[in-house]
Amino acid sequence: MPADSQDKKSKYLGCLLGGALGDAIGELAFRYRDRQSLEAALARAEMLRYTDDTAMALGLAESLARRGILDQEDLGRTFHRNFLKEPWRGYAGGPPTVFQMAQGLGLSYVEAARLLFGGAGSFGNGAAMRVAPLGLFFYDSPEIYEQAAASAAVTHAHPLGADGAAVQALAVAQAVKLNPREPFPREAFLAGLRACARTPEMQAKLCLLGDLLAAATPPAAAARALGQSVAVDESLPFALFAFLSHPHSYADCLWDAVLHGGDRDTLGAMAGAVSGAYLGLGAIPRHWLEKLENHRLIEAAALALLARAPRQNKE
Numbered sequence: 001m002p003a004d005s006q007d008k009k010s011k012y013l014g015c016l017l018g019g020a021l022g023d024a025i026g027e028l029a030f031r032y033r034d035r036q037s038l039e040a041a042l043a044r045a046e047m048l049r050y051t052d053d054t055a056m057a058l059g060l061a062e063s064l065a066r067r068g069i070l071d072q073e074d075l076g077r078t079f080h081r082n083f084l085k086e087p088w089r090g091y092a093g094g095p096p097t098v099f100q101m102a103q104g105l106g107l108s109y110v111e112a113a114r115l116l117f118g119g120a121g122s123f124g125n126g127a128a129m130r131v132a133p134l135g136l137f138f139y140d141s142p143e144i145y146e147q148a149a150a151s152a153a154v155t156h157a158h159p160l161g162a163d164g165a166a167v168q169a170l171a172v173a174q175a176v177k178l179n180p181r182e183p184f185p186r187e188a189f190l191a192g193l194r195a196c197a198r199t200p201e202m203q204a205k206l207c208l209l210g211d212l213l214a215a216a217t218p219p220a221a222a223a224r225a226l227g228q229s230v231a232v233d234e235s236l237p238f239a240l241f242a243f244l245s246h247p248h249s250y251a252d253c254l255w256d257a258v259l260h261g262g263d264r265d266t267l268g269a270m271a272g273a274v275s276g277a278y279l280g281l282g283a284i285p286r287h288w289l290e291k292l293e294n295h296r297l298i299e300a301a302a303l304a305l306l307a308r309a310p311r312q313n314k315e
């Protein structure tokens with residue numbers, strides 16, 4: 001059942017704020033690695049700071065809202081400009097290298113991204129970690145895969161990097177369409193993601209994810225089984241495990257995502273965005289949201305995206 005317009009607004013806000021908060025809390029979880037100490041650190045913190053995941057998601061939201069389409073070069077320029085303004089956000093090596101090469105060699109961002117890793121392109125999770133705004137923008141579009149892959153190509157040229165971005169975008173899109181007051185259709189949700197994945201690596205991991213959920217595997221064991229590197233076929237499946245284990249609780253989803261090792265900020269960003277897109281803004285603890293850095297700016301980005309979303313997305 002499609003969400004009504006108030007629900008949709010709440011879901012857009014929940015997705016971007018939920019992703020940013022997951023990023024910030026995941027980053028904190030590198031230092032406070034059990035729930036008790038993380039909760040204590042959250043209570044003490046005056047401000048929750050997000051990292052490159054959210055900075056880049058905001059860049060994608062900004063470019064989509066400004067252009068009304070996915071424009072790769074505008075997106076590359078936006079990412080580049082935002083990086084130069086805040087280079088201290090914890091960027092991995094790939095994107096800054098792409099920005100430098102594009103500028104230094106006079107290449108498009110897409111061409112520069114193809115030169116990474118000896119011409120193979122990156123299959124890290126950097127395209128998936130930032131893709132949530134595109135999942136919102138194209139949630140009802142049959143071209144969501146191609147649009148997500150095009151957004152990935154600006155920094156992540158490897159087919160697996162694009163596949164991860166597409167699967168995460170679809171997870172957000174499916175979450176937007178579902179009514180959280182109805183029973184959560186876990187099997188159908190996962191089947192949709194499996195049908196979307198095009199690389200054997202991602203397909204195999206999504207099958208394993210289904211097996212782990214069916215066996216009620218504890219999160220620590222699931223994290224080990226799915227993998228804990230920054231490769232997108234290791235981190236994204238565990239973020240989805242966290243959401244699918246706790247579809248009705250943003251906080252429980254987040255604890256699972258960030259407290260079991262791996263790329264904690266990005267796991268929090270990806271799981272938090274899907275959870276927020278499903279449950280809406282009201283499900284995100286207000287006392288956390290109030291501490292989130294730039295939360296008014298993130299709200300404005302979500303509303304600008306909603307205002308500019310393609311016609312088929314409007315009620």
Ligand SMILES: [Mg+2]
Binds near residue numbers: 089266
């Ligand atoms: Mg980060």
